[in-house]
Amino acid sequence: MIPTRLFDAIDYQQLNFSKKDMLVHKSNGHWQSHSTLEVGEAALKMAAGLHNLGISARDYTAEGADKVAIISENRPEWIISDLAVQQVGAVLVPIYPTTPPEELFYIFKEAEIKMVLISSPLLFNKYQAVLRELPSIQYIYSFDQTDNPLWSEIQLMADQDAINRVQEIKAGITGDHLATIIYTSGTTGQPKGVMLSHSNILSCAMLAKESFPFPDNPTLRALSFLPLNHIFEKCISYVYMFSGISIYFAEGMEKIGENIKEIKPHIFMTVPRLLEKVFEKINKTGQQLQGTQKKVFNWSIRIAERYDNQKWHSPLYKTKLRLAQILVFSKWQAALGGEILYIITGGAACPQRLLRIFNAACIPVYEGYGPTENSPVIAVNRHVNNENYIGTVGPVIDGLEFKLEEDGEICVKGPTVMQGYYKQPTLTAETVIDGWLHTGDIGTLIEGSFLKITDRKKELFKTSGGKYVAPQPIENKLKELDIVEQAIIVGAEQKYVGALIVPNAEGLKDWATQNNLPYNTLEQAIALPEIKKLFKDHIQKINQTLSSTEQIKKHMLLTKPWSIDAGELTPKLSVRRKVVLEKYKDAIARLFN
Structure with a gap:
């Protein structure tokens, strides 16, 4: 069969590699498997139940279709609910469990959510006051007892008539047909509802599967822990399903290891950020x-740190690397x-340093x-034909048209481009022009085919001397x-x-200990002359690689990490630049006095 809708993943897998462990999660201390057949039956029965509750597509337009929100960590119920909602033509609106209540209120009001699926008492208690204020909500169901x-x-x-x-x-x-509306928190402004059809997501999954490539292999196991609310993990889950790869859901971020x-x-x-945390833990163990x-x-x-798969290495370096792999990296x-x-x-x-270290350690990490x-x-980046170029995000996937505007903005055209922003036709028209998606990201091509992202177009700023500065590469x-x-x-x-700069408290403590310096609190540590010199030396080293316009002349060390709860980070841990600039405007002003 040739799949054309996302829910075709069930029949496709059943036909090509029916599995006993399509979806796997841990319950009461034991890993429990759900077969392809069980997942298909559960999704169909849920769809029939939704139909009997009046959840439907009606006129098959974005405004006409009923909206079902899901607020949950990754688990089999998430995937089954997604497949069920699709089958009645309704639209799933996934929400990060870390979404602030006021942001959730904005999203639910705009989307006119009719049903809410929520995972746990903890999340229900967090949002119940908001949910009670929204008249559009008719049903709330939970995965766990609430x-x-x-x-x-x-x-x-479900009954047979509804199933039929x-x-x-x-x-x-x-x-x-519209499959989902994913609200992007972004780094500035109110959330925007990105409308994605079955064809959008399915095309992306299939093109990525062919380009990377992902093999059809029902013996492979994938661990899922990035939120399914994010399109990255959602899309890749369909890659897994159409490849016959079993999906194991992590118990939570704290239990990934x-x-x-x-x-x-x-x-x-x-x-x-998660890779950084893994390396920090490894390095801390090594320093002990x-x-x-x-x-x-x-x-x-x-x-x-010297590893580069695109360059020639001497036999001596290769010997040293092999020895390091045996003694440490294994x-x-x-x-x-x-x-x-x-x-x-x-x-x-x-x-890049992190990518070099992991790949040198024979832990292949590919950036996309x-x-x-x-x-x-x-x-x-791809795992075949040496198409992994560290420092780039790899070649554009097959099946997309691609161009760089004169200012370097990345634009693409193809079946993966969204239907538009929900209820925002003007913004849609500004973003998708003649079928071309204008990403707002600035990039360049390395060696003709490897795309390198240099910055966000909206984050570029101009100094008083009229010179443009791209902050992201310097921050990296x-x-x-x-x-x-x-x-x-x-x-x-x-x-x-x-x-x-927000120092890494654990890393700084380890450095202080190794250098026989006192460390009681972060506030006390950053006041030490040795610590001040450490950061100054690091910045001077970076400045040697930058133009005179880009060089950091002054810096300030902060003692409180930016967080999702405080609104300074998005759920995918990107800095909300506008929020940080506003919160620290007095501190920033002191940098330029």
């Missing part, structure tokens, strides 16, 4: 070693289950790129040092560039 009816009761409402009706509805759903050791995954998706072991560990890191591989074939990172720029508006993949350089947690470059309409 004051609301359980989601399993929806399946119990769902089959008729499914037959009338085409690839152009434990779950990796248990299931020994072959694949997982991540964001750079003594004598020769510690020297070998640090020597191995230095060897790995232990890292074991900690990640020992069977990793590929890790794909996206959502933000990944520090794409906005929600493109469903999302535009480019990804700052964050390559283990003692830097977060950083933001400032200097719009100023004579020079400045930086706000």
Whole structure:
């Protein structure tokens, strides 16, 4: 069969590689599997129950279709609910469990949510006051026991007449039908509802599957922990389903390490911040070693930092790298289950140093790129033919038209481009012009085919001397040092560039301990002359690689990390620049006095 809708994944998998472990999660301390057949039956019964509750598409327009919101961590119920909602022609509106209540109110009011699926008492307690204020909400069901009816009761409402009706509805759903509205929190302004059709997401999944490529292999296991609310993980889940790859859901961010050791995954998706946390933990363990072991560990890191698969390395370097892999990096591989074939990172720029270290350690990490508006993949490094170029996001995936505007803005055209922004036709017209999606990202091509992202168009700023500065590459350089947690470059309409830096408390504590310096609190530590010199030296080293306009002349160390709860980070851990600039406007002003 040739799939044309997302829910075709069930029949496709059943036909080509029916599995006992399509979806797997941990319950009461044991991993429990859901077969392809079980998932298909559960989704169909839920769809029939939804139909009997009056959840439908009606006139098959974005405004006419009923909206079902889901607020949940990753679990089988998430995927089954998604497949069920699709089959009645309704539209799923996924919400990050970390979304602030006031933002959720805005989204639910605009989308006129009719039904809410929520996972736990904790999340229901967080949002119940907001949910009660919204007149459009008719039903609330939960996955776990709350004051609301359980989601399993929806399946119990199914009868044969409703099942037959769902089959008729499914037959009338085409690839152009709206599948989901994903609200992007973005780094500025109110959330925008990105409308994605079945064809948008399915095309992206299939093009990414062919380009990377992902093999059809029902023996492979993928670990899922990035929120399914984000289009990156949602799209890749369909890649898994259409490839026959089993999806194991992590118990939570705090148990990823434990779950990796248990299931020994072959694949997982991540964001750079999580990779940074993994390396910080590895490095902390290494710095606690003594004598020769510690020297070998640090020597191995230095060897790995020089790794570049695109360049020739001497036989001596290759010998040293092989020795480092045997003595040190083999232990890292074991900690990640020992069977990793590929890790794909996206959502933000990944520090090159980190990519070099992991790839040198035979832990293959491939960086990709794409906005929600493109469903999302535009480019990804590939695990074949040496098409992994560290420092780039790889070649544009097959099947997309691609161009760079005169100012370097990345534009793409193809079946993956969104239908538009929900209820925002003017913004849609400004973003998609003659079929071309204008991403707002600035890039360049390396060696003719590898795309390198240099910055966000809206984040470029001009100094008082009239010179443009791209902050993101400078911020990435700052964050390559283990003692830097977060950083933001400032200097719009100023004579020079400045930086706000949030130190990494753990990394700084380790450095202080190694150098026999006192460390009680972060506030006390950053007042020490030695610590001040450490950051100054790091910045001077970076400045040597920058133009005179880009060089950081002044910086300020902050003691409170930016967070999602405080509104300074998006759910995918990107800095909300506008929020940070406003909150720290007094501190920024002092940088330029």
